[in-house]
Amino acid sequence: MVHPPQLLLTAFLVTSGSLAACPTADGLLASLATNGYEPRTLPNHRTSGANGPPVEVRIQLYLAAIVQVDQKQQLLSVEGYFRQEWSDERLNSSAGVGDCEDAITLDLPVRGVWQPDIYFDNSIREWYGVGSMRIYPDARVWRSVRFNHLMRCPMSFHRLPFDTQRCFILIGSYSWEVSKVNTSAFSDGPVEMPEGYDGTIEWELVEVTSEVTTEWFGTGIHRKGYKYVTIYLSLQRRSSNLIMFVFGTAIGFSLVAYVGLFIPKAAAPARVASSVIPVLIMLNLQNNVTNQLPALSYLTWLTSFLVSMTLFTMSTVFEYGVVSVLMQVEARKIRKFEAFKRLTADAHKRAEEQEVSISMEDIQKTDAAVAYVYKLFDSDGESGLTLKEVQSGFKALGQHFSLDQVKETFVKLGVEGHRMKKEDFHRMLKDIDDYMPGKNAFKLTFWEREPADQVDIVFRWAFIIGLVLVTLLWILFR
Known part of the structure; x- marks a missing residue:
């Protein structure tokens, strides 16, 4: 043991x-x-x-x-x-x-x-x-x-x-x-x-x-x-950060540029600011994104979208340039009309001082400008002026009226039918302010508007449709 x-x-x-x-x-x-x-x-x-x-x-x-x-x-x-x-x-x-x-x-x-x-x-x-x-x-x-x-x-x-x-x-x-x-x-x-x-x-x-x-x-x-x-x-x-602060901001300021198209064209400072500021924002967004990337030889999904939005916003600047040129053309036409009104006013003043009425012959002799104005109205050279010719004549002088407004002038003159005689035209010239149609009585169609307004309307539709399509395409093909 x-x-x-x-x-x-x-x-x-x-x-x-x-x-x-x-x-x-x-x-x-x-x-x-x-x-x-x-x-x-x-x-x-x-x-x-x-x-x-x-x-x-x-x-x-x-x-x-x-x-x-x-x-x-x-x-x-x-x-x-x-x-x-x-x-x-x-x-x-x-x-x-x-x-x-x-x-x-x-x-x-x-x-x-x-x-x-x-x-x-x-x-x-x-x-x-x-x-x-x-x-x-x-x-x-x-x-x-x-x-x-x-x-x-x-x-x-x-x-x-x-x-x-x-x-x-x-x-x-x-x-x-x-x-x-x-x-x-x-x-x-x-x-x-x-x-x-x-x-x-x-x-x-x-x-x-x-x-x-x-x-x-x-x-x-x-x-x-x-x-x-x-x-x-x-x-x-x-991606949520870039989507929210870059993609979303780009769309937002593109819409700012679009809303600026509804500012009255005469308000040049406001129109220019609403066009230029979005462009600067887009360039800043591009720099912010590209500075985080190497020097690329190709566009990314995001940078190509920013380039597209930059082009959209830049187009509003060029559009207002076109509108400004058309406004200057209209201004020259209006100056012609004002000069013509002064011409008839001087003739009336002389008649009142002499206590006599102006005859048709005197009106025809007042100045070659009267004949020039009549030619602006009489486009076909035939006897009398149609509603369309009177409308086109006023348009040539920077006055844009609808056909209904022109009919109002015909009624004031007592013209029967749809053709104004030469005597009726001269009578209208004697008191042009009295026979001019009301400015806001009727709604103008697209083709009756000023060219600058036509450009604005067309561009508004083209801009928003293009913006929506491009955005949807970028989202679908991401």
């Missing part, structure tokens, strides 16, 4: 022997240095001849966060923990790690243990922080280090602000070809992320995928393949 004290002694001796056999971290490195371990030689190296199979190096990134997406420079900044795992049987034979019950932890950097030269192919800037290496009893090595890297990320902005960018992280061995080092992913995938993480304020992380490929370099007998793990991060832009 074995007594309890003997059992305790036996357990103590077994435990002491086990602890003594497992080296400390410093003891491990010292054993490797004194027992012929070569940290610059691959774990599959055989002194007897041919090397063993390729060293399986598994990698994984724990992406703690996407720090920044720089779309102007087309760069992606990420941070997290870079993990690697491989097996090195020499650690057991040279340092006796197989006698340990748990892993041995070493603080990075570790100089005396072989480590794969894994690098980030598309990195622009790299930073590594604290890390550790754990060596397990089965000679498996696990390495983890904190990192913050800046990566190249080629981007396409054709569908801005509805674009999705597919950034990548390319990881592989720098020196060892596929026959010596086989780079692959952890069994649970090459990427881990915090639960619920969905990207940044501006970009939503919608998908993370990966693939393992072999890239070939060199030619002929020098052609070698290298294994790479590629991680793809699909980032979709959160």
